Amino acid sequence: MPSxxxxxxxxxxxxxxxxxxxxxxxxxxxxxxxxxxxYGVDDLVMxxxxxxxxxxxxxxxxxxxxxxxxxxxxxxxADPLIVLTAEAAVKFGxxxxxxxxxxxxxxxxxxxxxxxxxxxxxxxxxxxxGFGPWARVYRKAQGRDxxxxxxxxxxxxxxxxxxxxxxxxxxxxxxxxxxxxxxTRVTTPRGSPAVSGLELMTALRPPTRAVREAAIGxxxxxxxxxxLGTDPVDPAPPEAxxxxxxxxxxxxxGGFLNEEAYQWVRxxxxxxxxxxxxxxAVGLDLNTAFLAAAxxxxxxxxxxxxxxxxxxxxxxxGTWLVDLSRIELDPRLPSxxxxxxxxxxxxxxxxxxxxxxxxxLGYDVHPVEAYLRRxxxxxxxxxxxxxxxxxxxxxxxLGVTRDLDDDAFLAAMETYKQTDPAMAxxxxxxxxxxxxxxGKLRERPQGRQYKTGERWPALERPTWxxxxxxxxxxxxxxxxxxxxxxxxxxxGLYPLAVLSDCVxxxxxxxxxxxxxxxxxxxxxxxxGFRLGLAPGLAKLEGVQSMSWAVDxxxxxxxxARHIKxxxxxxxxxx
Numbered sequence: 001m002p003s004x005x006x007x008x009x010x011x012x013x014x015x016x017x018x019x020x021x022x023x024x025x026x027x028x029x030x031x032x033x034x035x036x037x038x039y040g041v042d043d044l045v046m047x048x049x050x051x052x053x054x055x056x057x058x059x060x061x062x063x064x065x066x067x068x069x070x071x072x073x074x075x076x077x078a079d080p081l082i083v084l085t086a087e088a089a090v091k092f093g094x095x096x097x098x099x100x101x102x103x104x105x106x107x108x109x110x111x112x113x114x115x116x117x118x119x120x121x122x123x124x125x126x127x128x129x130g131f132g133p134w135a136r137v138y139r140k141a142q143g144r145d146x147x148x149x150x151x152x153x154x155x156x157x158x159x160x161x162x163x164x165x166x167x168x169x170x171x172x173x174x175x176x177x178x179x180x181x182x183x184t185r186v187t188t189p190r191g192s193p194a195v196s197g198l199e200l201m202t203a204l205r206p207p208t209r210a211v212r213e214a215a216i217g218x219x220x221x222x223x224x225x226x227x228l229g230t231d232p233v234d235p236a237p238p239e240a241x242x243x244x245x246x247x248x249x250x251x252x253x254g255g256f257l258n259e260e261a262y263q264w265v266r267x268x269x270x271x272x273x274x275x276x277x278x279x280x281a282v283g284l285d286l287n288t289a290f291l292a293a294a295x296x297x298x299x300x301x302x303x304x305x306x307x308x309x310x311x312x313x314x315x316x317x318g319t320w321l322v323d324l325s326r327i328e329l330d331p332r333l334p335s336x337x338x339x340x341x342x343x344x345x346x347x348x349x350x351x352x353x354x355x356x357x358x359x360x361l362g363y364d365v366h367p368v369e370a371y372l373r374r375x376x377x378x379x380x381x382x383x384x385x386x387x388x389x390x391x392x393x394x395x396x397x398l399g400v401t402r403d404l405d406d407d408a409f410l411a412a413m414e415t416y417k418q419t420d421p422a423m424a425x426x427x428x429x430x431x432x433x434x435x436x437x438x439g440k441l442r443e444r445p446q447g448r449q450y451k452t453g454e455r456w457p458a459l460e461r462p463t464w465x466x467x468x469x470x471x472x473x474x475x476x477x478x479x480x481x482x483x484x485x486x487x488x489x490x491x492g493l494y495p496l497a498v499l500s501d502c503v504x505x506x507x508x509x510x511x512x513x514x515x516x517x518x519x520x521x522x523x524x525x526x527x528g529f530r531l532g533l534a535p536g537l538a539k540l541e542g543v544q545s546m547s548w549a550v551d552x553x554x555x556x557x558x559x560a561r562h563i564k565x566x567x568x569x570x571x572x573x574x
Contacts, residue, residue, distance in 0.1 A: 021067075021068070021069045023067065023069070023077075024065060024066060024067035024068055024069065024077075024080075025065045026040050026041075026044055026046065026064060026065035026066050027040045027041035027042065027044065027066060027068075027180055027183075027184075028041070028066065028067065028068040028078060028080070028081060028180065028183040028184070028188045029041070029066060029080065029081035029082065029083065029176065029179055029180060029183055029188060029189075030044075030046065030048075030064065030066055030080075030081075030082055030083070030176060031082075031083040031085065031172040031173075031175045031176045031179070032048055032056075032082055032083065032084055032085065032088045032172075033085050033087060033088055033172050034085060034086075034087025034088050034090070034091050035087075036048050036049065036050075037172070038064070038082070039172040039173045039175070039176040040066070040176055040180070041176060041177070041180030041181075041183075041184070042180075043173070044176075045173075046064065048064075050092075051091075051092075052092060052093070052118055053092050053093075053094075053115055053118055053119055053137070053151075054118055054119060054121075054122035054124060056082065056092065056149075056151075057122075057124060057137050057149045060080050060082055060149045061080070061147055061149060064080060064082075066080035066081070066082075067079065067080045068183060068188050070203070071187070071200075071203045071204055071386075072203065072204055072205070072206050072382075074206040074208065074209040074210070074224055075202075075203050075204075075206040076146065076203075076206075077146070078183075078187065078188040078203075079136075079146070079148040079149060079150050079188070079190075080149055080150070080188075081149075081150045081151075081152065081179070081183070081188050081189060081190075082149065082150070082151055082152075083151075083152045083153075083154060083158070083175060083176075083179065084151065084152070084153050084154065085154055085155070085172060086154060086155035089153050089154075089155055089156075092115065093114055093115050093118075094109075094115055094153065095109075096155050097155055097156065098132070098133070098156045107132055107133070107156070108129065108130035108131055108132035109130065109131040109132070111130075113131070115131065116130075116131055119131070119137060123139065124137050124138065124139060125137070125138055125139065125140075128457070132156070133152065133153055133156040133157055133158040134150065134151070134152055134158055134190065134191045134192075134195075135150075135151045135152075135153075136148060136149070136150055136151075136190075137149050137151065150188070150189075150190055152189070154168050154175075155168075160192060160193075162428075162432070163192065163193045163428060163429050163432035163436075164178070164425050164428065164429055165421075165424070165425055165428055166421055166425060167179075167422075167425045170422070174422050177422055178422050178423075178425050178426055178429075181394070181422075181423070181426050182390075182426050182429055182430070185386075185389070185390035185393060185394065185426075185430075186200060186386065186387065186390050186429075186430060186433060187199060187200045187203060192432075192436060193429050193430075193432035193433040193436045193437075194432070194433070194435075194436025194437060194439060194440050195436075195440070196433055196436075196437070197433040197434065197436050197437020197438070197440065198436075198437050198440040198441070198461075198463055200383055200386065200387075200433070200437065201379075201380070201383050201437065201463060202227075202228075202462075202463060204382040204383055204386065205224070205226060205227040205228070205379060205382065205383075206224050206227060207223070207224055207227045207228060207229050207230045207462060208221045208222060208223065208224050208227075208230060209221075209222055209223075209224040210222070225377075226301070226377045226379065227301075227379075228301060228379065228462040228463060228465065229301075229462055230462060231462060232459060232460055232461055232462050232464060233302070233303040233462070233465075234246050234303070235304070235465075235466050235467060236304040236306070236319055236371030236467075237250060237252040237254060238252075238254060238255060238256050238257050238319055238321075238349040238371065239256075239257050239304070239319050239371065239466050239467045239470065240252075240256070240466065241256075241442070241444060241466070242256070242452075243444075243445060243450075243452040243453065244459075245453055245454070245455055245459075248452060248453035249453065254321075255321075255348060255349055256349065257319055257349045257350070257351065257466075257467075257470055258338070258339060258348070258349070259339075259350070259351045259354065259470040259471075259473050259474040259477070260339035260473060260477075261339060261473055261476065261477060261499075261500035261501070262334060262339060262341060262477055262480060262498040262499065262500060263339060263340055263341075263498075263499055263500070263558060264334040264339075264340055264341030264497065264498045264499075264558075265496070265497045265553055265556075265557075265558050265559070265560075266332060266494070266495065266496055266497065266553070267553075268550065268553045268554050270331060270332055271496070271550065271553075275496075275506040275546075276506075276546065276550060277546075278506040278507060278508055278546050279507075279508065279509075279545065279546055280506070280507045280508070280509060280510055280543055280544070280545060280546055281496060281504050281505070281506060281507065281543070281544050281545065281546050281548065281549035281559055281563065282504065282505055282506075282507040282510065282511075282512050282515070282540070282542075282543050283502050283503070283504045283540070283541035283542045283543070283559075283560060283563035283564065284502065284503050284504075284505070284512055284529055284538045284539070284540065284541060285501055285502045285538065285539055285540070285541035286479075286480070286501040286502075286503075286529075286536060286537070286538055287391070287532075287533065287534065287535050287536065287537055287538070287539060288387075288388075288391060288431060288434050288535040288536075289476045289479070289480070289500070289501035289535075289536065290434050290435060290438050290472055290473070290476055290501075291384055291387055291388060291391070291434045291535045291536075292476070292479065292535040292536030293472050293473070293475040293476035293479060294380040294381075294383065294384040294438075294472050295380075295381070295384045295388075295535070296378055296381065297378060297380055297381075297471060297472065297475060298315065298317055298376050298377065298378055299317050299376065299377070299378075299379050299380065299465075299467070299468045299471050300317040300318065300372075300373025300375070300376055300467055300468070301373065301375040301376060301377050301379060302373050302374055302375035303373070304318065304319070304371035304372060304373055304467070305371070305372055305373070305374060306369070306370075306371055307369060307370045307371075307372060308368075308369050309367070309368065309369065310367055310369070310370045310372070311367075312355055312356075312359070312365050312366075312367055314352060314355070314356035314359065316352065316372050316373075316376070317351075317352050317372070317373055317376055317467070317471060318351075318352055318370050318371055318372035318373055318467075319349050319350070319351060319352075319370060319371045319372075319467065319470070320349065320350055320351075320352065320355050320365075320367040320369075320370040321347055321348070321349050321367060321368045321369045321370065322347065322348075322350060322355055322358075322365050322366065322367045322368065323344075323346060323347040323348075323366075323368075324337045324344045324348070324350070324355075324358055324363075324365070325343060325344040325345055325346050325347075327343075327344075327358060327361070327363050329343075329361075330485075330488070330494075332488070332494040333481070333484060333485060333488065333494060333495070334481065334484075334495075334498060336354070336357055336358075336361075336477065336478055336481035337350065337354055337358070339477070341498070347368060350474070351467075351470045351471050351474040352471070352474075353471060353474040353475045353478050354474045354477075354478060355367070357478045357481070357482075373467075379468065380468070380472070383437075384535075387430060387433065387434055388534070388535050390430050391427070391430050391431070391535065392533060392534065394423055394426050394427045394430060395416070395427065395533050397420065397423045398412075398416040398417075398419045398420055398423050398424060398427065399412050399416060399419050400412045400413060400416055400533050401533075402532075402533065402534075406513055406531045407513065409531055409532065409533065409539075410511065410512075410513070410531065410539075410540055413539050413540065414540075438469055438472050438473070439469070440458075440463070441463060441464065441465050441466060441468050441469035442464070442465075442466035442469045443458040443464065444456075444458075445458075476501070479536070480498065480501070480503065482527075483503075483527070483528060483529055484498070484503060486527035486528045487517070487528045487529060490517040490525055490527070490528055491515060491516075491517050491528070493505055493506070493515055496549055496553070496559055496560075497549075497553070497558050497559045497560040498560055499558050499560035499561050502541050502560040502563070503529075503560065504549065504559045504560045504563055506546055506549075510543045511540075512529075512531065512538070512540055513531075516528065516529055516530070516531065541560075541563055541564050542563035542564040542565060543563070544559070544563055549563075
């Protein structure tokens, strides 16, 4: 079916001949410049005659041919996205930049701004976020007809530089290519990558489905099995944050779950003379470690139930109060039970994966109490699968493919960002979607007006689930400990430091190939770190001198944070 065109439109042959959905022949989004040219995917260029924001919304819904099909048969189609350049924003009467003293992501136009009044006069509505960098304009659905448009304003920092490096400064056609690739492989952006990551979970596991009601002879909305449903559930007190109402209102003093990523450094007096004589410190980074941990991960879907002195069952997701302080482990390795790697000092709350790992190490565990969930499932599986495919496909576009041997893989990873900056930006956004999406599962209150004990907007989402976040991070930390333990057994090497998904080793050379375990045939030995592009496999994070690493350790700093040549946490967009 040929693509629909408008006056002065220029449509590439590819765009005209290969629409992904007949209802949305021109792709999921467009980037609008100040001259009325809307740049879409596949080199599509359309003329947009709109001169006001209400005109733009009407054009988007009735003429543009933009949008995207639902990702699940029980889900909803994606709303069309229009991205405004600075020139386009000014043309529509918007300020080129938002200014204010609050956090930039909280900034929005005042309600008496002429554009906001235009929107209201045309009987359109804005969400509670108002008219900010990511504005959603809608009318209440009439039956099955949904009328909603997503706007993004580039000059208002809609595309954060850490997640979308260099994209805001690209020309409109390249911005459309970047965002269009992300939309096709992940989801149409509706905010930051963190917001998109959370929205993707719901799009792939819709809360409801149509159920035939025999009594009335029609379909009604029913619960979609495997989803989180439509209603938010409160966490168990130890799963909550200190300011949460279930903590404040009950006066909870029983401690909190502390399942966080590793931030550990081996004490300087635990370094051996032989290690200190090696010339290099080499950092390995596990690709999208949280995504790898989400694979085939059973999590709770329902509200927690409280149990006293339960027998531990590694198949039941939940939060367990158990004493792991008596477990003796090699002091050259971090404890797998705490984020800072120190030995537990007494009973504490742990997620199921952490307690199961204690059992795996050969220790008996006897929980004192637990908060467990009866309804369970691999909620994140489709989310993992889609993001894994997006990550691997984008690396392939950058010349990093599965068939490369280890030397070729390291060489390709060293130069991929220069191969195609646009696709490198897509890869960065995908990684930010993983970390940000997991982080959003426990979004904290924002704003100076918040008072401890009050509910905040995120709590009204079914996807406010700190227990699921804890399950992912617990599994990721256990996976890291299992690998460094196996590395010690196979090579006799112990890490200098660990930061989340990065681990640093002393090395005789600048390449990790010199110390990673291989068999006689040259193949990686199972159980340790293995180079490769898939989630959970390793790549080179950075190389520094061993004296540099020792100096940082002596100063109380973590070499894994800085081995890349900067701050790893900030670089990762966390």
